[in-house]
């Protein structure tokens with residue numbers, strides 16, 4: 065294989081085990097090119113054990129881990145493309161069955177004594193192999209949070225805090241969370257949907273403000289624009305009450321992103337954030353590197369409140385930071401778990417709880433005994449079962465869009481969300497979008513001819529501050545007086561603009577579960593992929609089922625649902641261990 069990255073003159077030929085593993089789908093071209101090129105540059109043997117560890121460390125980061133456990137390499141399955149349906153029912157081979165691997169203990173020793181470690185490309189720590197950058201970020205987070213634990217934050221009047229706690233209707237865990245924010249430098253608050261996380265944030269802000277007797281500078285942030293907008297909606301009373309809180313923004317924005325540099329921000333250890341309290345919502349979506357940039361930018365006297373649901377899918381980039389922080393900080397008492405449901409009082413609350421316990425029988429039982437709010441459709445071919453309903457929704461959306469009725473079209477859009485784990489392949493969003501568009505085109509041929517056809521539901525995939533749209537905003541193309549008009553639910557209300565001004569959008573007859581994180585819809589339909597899918601994990605299915613506000617339809621097999629509950633996403637990291645040290 066010859067693959068080229070960056071400078072076309074730098075062409076790299078992969079050899080030996082790397083080539084075999086690349087051909088068999090265990091490593092992709094970029095894993096091999098990076099490993100081969102670095103090894104050549106520093107005089108490391110290209111077919112050696114250290115080179116192999118480097119290639120798998122690059123793959124591990126692509127898979128969301130921040131470190132590689134050599135013990136796990138032999139059992140790794142091929143990283144097959146979603147589209148690949150050949151031999152789908154055969155058990156895929158593993159790395160250990162494809163090439164000869166050195167025993168993990170000796171392999172780790174070989175890495176430790178290799179030039180790759182001497183030159184600082186790889187780090188061996190806690191029995192794991194790290195790419196240097198992820199090792200540095202893990203250590204930075206652990207050191208910063210441990211130091212913050214011992215550092216003193218300005219005291220607040222506990223009796224005033226107790227008055228606020230008494231005045232509000234709070235469950236015991238919520239009370240503990242408010243007290244923790246008042247007493248500690250760092251608090252991690254976890255809970256599923258409707259467990260009162262946002263309500264607790266509001267109370268903690270009030271208690272801290274009243275208890276400190278001065279005007280506190282409070283920064284509210286979330287990893288995505290959509291989540292920040294939601295924070296603003298829910299916390300608007302608090303925002304109005306305290307003059308010192310500015311509206312929630314993305315973490316990137318709070319830290320002061322520098323154009324053209326995604327790794328460095330205006331606020332860092334030398335130029336800390338001005339806030340006395342920083343609150344980050346939807347923290348499960350924060351990557352390792354973003355968390356590192358945040359904690360290094362906190363002023364020593366600032367309090368930090370991280371809020372999220374660690375059972376949800378982790379960030380798209382490497383890291384499972386919230387889950388790691390919960391494990392690492394819980395023994396020290398900085399973690400408060402909310403467990404009482406204040407919103408969902410029906411079958412879906414029971415289902416969410418069953419998911420969190422990881423008991424597949426309990427999940428199936430919750431689905432089977434549900435009387436209201438959950439439907440389970442057993443189908444090997446989901447499109448046969450669900451397409452009529454999804455097309456009916458799309459046809460109605462188009463009618464409202466043709467009428468130019470903005471509010472009705474946006475309301476209708478929010479009524480149904482079809483979620484898939486995959487983008488591509490037979491269970492992916494792309495196929496569903498095509499199926500729905502084909503059905504629409506049978507009624508209205510222009511749907512297949514025009515990219516901005518009337519009734520096209522759209523999802524924004526990148527923030528555009530100039531236009532006022534954010535990654536995750538949804539909308540629809542409607543008929544305007546002078547041609548098609550994109551109408552979007554944005555942070556500042558409904559936005560109408562020419563659709564051609566939007567450069568980063570996708571069609572949204574179906575949406576990936578990843579993209580749906582942080583948002584909800586009245587009725588949610590989940591297409592559960594078959595058990596062989598790499599993306600079928602408990603976190604994925606839990607995230608999907610908790611998106612439904614009123615009704616949930618799960619389409620797939622019982623076997624796949626059971627499989628998902630048992631398959632927790634495995635992301636290797638040493639962060640929890642470092643924090644617990």
Ligand SMILES: Nc1ncnc2c1ncn2[C@@H]1O[C@H](COP(=O)(O)OP(=O)(O)OP(=O)(O)O)[C@@H](O)[C@H]1O
Pocket residue numbers: 233234235238255256257258259260261262263264298406407
């Ligand atoms: N202790 C409580 N007693 C009564 N109602 C409560 C209590 N805590 C929260 N609520 C109410 O329950 C609802 C859900 O709370 P909240 O929005 O804070 O949950 P959440 O965990 O942030 O949910 P999500 O993750 O879905 O946004 C809200 O209407 C809130 O006012």
